Amino acid sequence: MLRQYELVERVKAYDPDADEALLNRAYVYTVQKHGTQKRASGDPYFSHPVEVAGLMTDLQLDQDTVMTALLHDTVEDTLATIEDIEAKFGPEVARLVDGVTKLSKIEQMPEDERAAENLRKFLLAMSEDIRVLLVKLGDRLHNMRTLHFIKNPDKRARIARETMDIYAPLAERVGMYEYMREMQLLAFEQLEPEAYKLITGRLEELRGEGGAQVDAIAFEMKQALAEAGLNVEVSGREKHPYSIWKKMAERHVSFEQVTDIMAFRVICENEVDCYRALGVLHTTWQMIPGKFKDYISTPKNNGYRSLHTSLIYENSMRVEVQVRTRDMHRTNEFGLAAHWAYKQDERPDGQVGWLRDLIEIVDAAHDADELLEHTKMAIYQDRIFAFSPKGALHQLPKGATPVDFAFAVHTDLGAQAVGAKINGRHVPLRTVLANGDVVEIIKSENSEPQMSWLGFVVTGKARAAIRRAVRQKEREEIASIGRQLFDEIAERMPANIGKKATRAAIKRLELEDEEDLMFRIGSAKLTDAELMEALVPGSTAEFDDAQLAARRDHKLSIKGLTAGVGFELAKCCHPVPGDRIVGLRQEGEKVEVHAIDCLQLANGIDADWMDLQWGERSAGAPGRMRVVLYDRPGTMAEMAGIFARNGGNIVNLEMTQRDEPFQTYEIDLEVQDLAHLTRTLSSLRASDAVAQAERI
Template identity: 80%
Template sequence: MLRQYELVERVKSYDPDADEAALNRAYVYTVQKHGTQKRASGDPYFSHPVEVAGLMTDLQLDEQTIITALLHDTVEDTLATIDDIEKHFGPEVASLVDGVTKLSKIEAMPEDERAAENLRKFLLAMSEDIRVLLVKLADRLHNMRTLHFIKKPEKRQRIARETMDIYAPLAERVGMYEYMREMQALAFRELEPEAYSTITKRLGELRGQDGGQVDAIALKIKQALAEAGLKVEVTGREKHPFSIWQKMSERHVSFEQVTDIMAFRVLTETIEDCYRAMGVLHTVWQFLPGRFKDYISTPKNNGYRSLHTSLMYENSMRVEVQIRTREMHGRNEFGLAAHWAYKQSDKADGQVAWLRDLIEIVDASHDAEELLEHTRMAIYQDRIFAFTPKGALFQLPKGSTAVDFAFAVHTDLGLATVGAKINGRHMPLRTRLENGDVVEIIKGGEAEPQLAWLGFVVTGKARAAIRRAVRLKERDEIAEIGSKLFDEIAIRVPARIGKKAIRAAVKRLDMEEPDDLMFAIGSAKLTDREVMEALVPGCTAEFEEEDDWSRRERQISIRGLTPGLAFELAECCHPVPGDRIVGLRRKGSPVLVHAIDCQDLADGVDTDWLDLSWGQRSQGAVGRLNVTLYDRPGTLAEMAGIFAQNKTNVTSLVQTQLDHPFTTYEIDAEVQDLAHLSRILSALRASDAVAQADRM
């Protein structure tokens, strides 16, 4: 623990004009107020605020921030009041201490109360003064350093999870990467002890085997740049265990498969030298396309500036390199805290600028942007909060996507959605939103909701609107198929079919519009004979029953079953005559007939298996197809024509995916046998309208 004179000397070393007397009074005040209180480690409680103040001196923050750090727990944990703080240390320090206290109170709320807390108030509490946030982050960092002294595992887990979900992302958002990395490492060790131990052990083994490889690579980089006339400082390190764990989890790979474990930092004198160094490295070693990022010309929202690239070093080793000036490095590692130190002469203007980087306050009297952009703050376990580009705030269930957000703003916006920008970047519509994301919905003039959206949206409003729109769209597409099939039927009627005959048929079938007739045909609700009779009553009397393929009843017989025993054809594999089949029998249920290669047979280990075969008169089974069409006019009609030419009833057609320029359908079609199904597949695959056709 820092002694009183050591703390004062630290402050005076970078701020000779600091009020030494005020610093001494604050040190004594916190010692007196916390008195005999003890921490879990057994140390006197006042050691904690003293250490937090020490962290603030590392950032070279002003005396008011140091005093706030010393006093930050006095109001919450002692008999001191804000009025007492203002009386002894002035209104500025009192305001700062009050801000930290408010943050602590919100942090201590039970989950149900915390979920009900208005996010806007939370943001405002943090944004009253940037120094409040800096003290709170230092407070959490020191608490994490002493986390292992807490005896209750559940409490350690709660604090570690809160740190990982709230404080580490928040530190990243304000650019304090050193704080972020240490918080993540300490929380990771508590939350995933086995993973932490394993990765740390493997890193130790790697360190012992490489024979100083990190230093050797750093030297090679420095030599290459020196030969080009660049004076630089190069350092290398292994990536942190949590960073490696993230890559393993995201890529689903083992430790050995993580190729970019080593990272190197190049510090230059000028911005021009940064780009020159990048050019030299890309000339000497092959760089990996898609891994180059220029945060100098386009800084991150938290002010971070650097060039990032990945190189293919000797023996196919990937290494990550960051290039920045020394000044950038100082600001990058400690973000807004470093910015405060550089801008003390212009605190008023700087404060507004930092707040614009920190927060978007939904308030016309403030000039602000977002606080939580690019963070993963999960304060509210049951909901998230996202902003429109203009600052409107929307609450959504956790797990909501850009599509949910669009429908939350307005149903018409959701229906017209074609894309989304999240925090300024184009992202897939299925991207899950996180607290503080700024979402811009991109509209299209002819956009339509997709059935596939139902696979990832979570809000009731979005699901209801999508279902309604998809039903209307499917109706139009099925009616288009019906129209094609109608033309095939009309050819067989002994009369010229015009609009008058169609209107009469619609009336006879008790329908309202010709589209209703086409939809009924396309959805297999009417047989060919029923349509022909509606068009020209009595015209089907001359047809023999066996010649009307559409009227044949499904006649499925199975050999190997006890006479009278009920059976069903499995929906998972849709067996058709010609397939090798097997039956699964469970007590009280019909025998379920599967194709012999059905993957769901693995679930039948607790059932009786029956060796079955098709009877002689088996026909009219349903085959399920997966057909991908090119997304252009006429392809759907051409597919319908192929089914009609092969005398196949389509009993179900569902659009499952729209991925321009392709549209995929799941189709159930009645077929006579496997040979009939194969002919249909061959005809589909031969069509220019079809990109792919397979049996499911």
């Protein structure tokens, strides 16, 4: 563990003006706050933040970032507060610490929701200052280095999986390849221990068999380049064990069949020399077609720049070669961290394009599963390049379609897409893009995202935008039904209901606006009685709570019941006047009234059966129906109009399925009797908006 003076000396070595007293105070503060806390390894807990701070000094990051690393666990794991941090170390450090700190109020959430909420807060903080991510990556890297001390194998596997799915790809997306490779290796060891042991064992054997083969190949490459007048550095290594395993899994081959085990790096003095070196390598050894990539002229999203090629060396041995300058190499290994080094003149905007996409996903996510799913998509590594007709370059995941491309350009373009051209030829929107495609999106202002697109889009941004648009469309349609129900209720009120009464009702119900009110009415989240009372306080005063709850049933009477015995209509079959009915009575319970053909009766319920009949004047009970609408604008409004024209009152409405081109709803509709329900179903079946309507 770094001692106090060693950490300060590291910072002063690249930042002579650093506030030594403030750094010392942060070091002492974290030691005091963590006190006697221990890590799983048995080490003092404060050794962890100190080591993370040491990682930040390796990257030569500014003083505030180093102090944030020292303090990043104090709020989460001790009695310290953000206010304490701000008072002692200033608002900038407090803001960064808060970005890294997990929310204490979500400790009781289920594991997936807690992970999603942590990720949500982390991404939002990262969008404001990328240093939050740099500290978090350092925190995760050090935790992975000590992961083997945790005794619970399930916990180790969970942390390793989270690292592989979220943090290693995030490191890759900001260009911190050193962090990415080490995280992947440590996670790989936990998740696939047998494969890890096999591959690392075979690499050890190769080192023994080949001896100094890597050094020999590197020397021969440097000699060939020197003879061409190029002053370069050449280094070689075996490829990353996790990278080898991925190739074995993707190609379904054994270790012996993976031919490109060795990789070499050529560091040149300038960009021109990179291309000259590439020419020498290609004329000295045969290059493998399809393996050359020019990331200098077309950098990756994270700023990565290099020339990549694969060569056939002696005895058909394949080797990978990367050619780059020294500046490229530093940026490639440490990415955005390299730009945040002390006194770096040019720092990239923290809100880089892919990060803005992540923030859109955070805003659009409906629940924990969506957030995690879309975030993993947004940071996935495998990319292709596609161009707009004007030559703008966009990077997308492999498997992306024109719809993904449209949303990558702009959310509005994606929402209005109706067709696409790839390389000048009309193609379906589900067509998979290839590297280098020129994509033209055909749009219409009257178009909107389709639910069916979710079957083929692959980017998190596209999926989040489509789901948000579909939910908004559903909300508008339900609000339309709510407006019709509102008008019906307003007609029954003892006073004329105008805008003033509506605004007052919205305020009394603590809703956002009129659309929110109509949505709650349409989705049956607001009862008629609650709405009436909000519109005209006191209008339901003649009813007690029980009468209000059962006010739709006040016209019902049942023959065959003992005087004073209560009853309720069964929720399984929803009998209405006109149905043949039977009663089930259990001690201490109300009589449950079922339709005679209710499937529940066949289950042998332990209750006394009673022969019942509807009273002569019984009218008004909720019948349940299933209605399948065509998925197009106006169909829900048409259905609501049919209910209104037939005098039905919606008690509950729920969408149970949406499968292009249909929407399926289950609806509880208050009707007078069986004949009324049958008429309403017949009216629905006659409508062009309805594919199917049946009682359930």
